[in-house]
Amino acid sequence: MTPASTVSPALVLSPTPVLAGLPTHPRRSPEHDLAHALEHALEHALDTDHRLGTVTALLLVEVATRPDGPCAATVERRVRSAVGAAGRWTRLSPGLLAVVLTGLRPATAEATVERAADALLHAVERWEPADLGVCVGASLATQRAATTAEAVRQAAAALDAARAAGGACARISAA
Numbered sequence: 001m002t003p004a005s006t007v008s009p010a011l012v013l014s015p016t017p018v019l020a021g022l023p024t025h026p027r028r029s030p031e032h033d034l035a036h037a038l039e040h041a042l043e044h045a046l047d048t049d050h051r052l053g054t055v056t057a058l059l060l061v062e063v064a065t066r067p068d069g070p071c072a073a074t075v076e077r078r079v080r081s082a083v084g085a086a087g088r089w090t091r092l093s094p095g096l097l098a099v100v101l102t103g104l105r106p107a108t109a110e111a112t113v114e115r116a117a118d119a120l121l122h123a124v125e126r127w128e129p130a131d132l133g134v135c136v137g138a139s140l141a142t143q144r145a146a147t148t149a150e151a152v153r154q155a156a157a158a159l160d161a162a163r164a165a166g167g168a169c170a171r172i173s174a175a
Contacts, residue, residue, distance in 0.1 A: 039148055053106070056142055057104060057113045057140055059113065060098055060156060060158075061136050065095075078124060079124065087099035087102075088102075113172055114170070114172070117136045133167040134167070137158030137171055137173070139151045139158065144173060
């Protein structure tokens with residue numbers, strides 16, 4: 001398996017976490033456009049959910065495959081189909097996806113995120129663990145994160161905790 005990629009430090013540590021460190025010249029990179037799309041989706045979701053009293057969840061999904069393992073695009077399609085249209089997907093980089101779930105009821109938000117993470121992990125169970133690694137880190141914004149930057153930091157920390165637990169698991173940020 002290829003070494004686990006990490007969430008870009010620019011994604012986690014900067015004042016504007018999703019956009020910092022990306023090219024600022026007039027010709028934007030695809031990564032800049034994707035990061036901007038994620039930041040916009042999160043900000044819009046947080047604003048809407050604050051007004052409605054509902055919860056936004058950010059899930060970071062890392063998929064690592066061996067060169068002779070299953071095709072990364074095939075794995076990504078299966079992972080995306082596990083949650084389907086329930087969330088807004090953004091491919092941040094090869095092997096790193098983000099999904100934003102909105103409008104979750106506060107009383108059941110964590111259980112909903114757990115079910116979504118389980119569906120993501122279940123989608124790839126048919127492959128041998130040595131061929132594939134999937135980790136999920138999640139943040140419950142509007143309950144545990146008040147800002148986009150905080151939600152990204154929490155999801156990234158939860159993803160790191162899932163990796164540290166040996167992968168093939170999900171973690172939801174506690175605070």
